[in-house]
Amino acid sequence: MREHYVRTVDVWYETFEKNWAQVVDLVGEEVARVWHQMTVNVTLGVTFTVICVSRSLSARPWSAASTTRG
Numbered sequence: 001m002r003e004h005y006v007r008t009v010d011v012w013y014e015t016f017e018k019n020w021a022q023v024v025d026l027v028g029e030e031v032a033r034v035w036h037q038m039t040v041n042v043t044l045g046v047t048f049t050v051i052c053v054s055r056s057l058s059a060r061p062w063s064a065a066s067t068t069r070g
Contacts, residue, residue, distance in 0.1 A: 013039045016035070016036065
């Protein structure tokens with residue numbers, strides 16, 4: 001999964017950079033800078049295997065009275 005996540009994070013970063021002005025308009029420059037730093041850190045982390053990516057699934061306990069698991 002790591003190799004796919006590296007590409008995903010790269011695309012997030014490219015999209016973020018391309019839309020910087022819109023991001024600043026939406027959330028303000030301070031929040032945009034924090035998000036920018038986060039995307040840089042995650043990109044570096046997954047690229048150099050400093051950040052390990054794993055999947056987990058969380059669900060509400062199933063009830064016998066329930067007909068669906070929503």
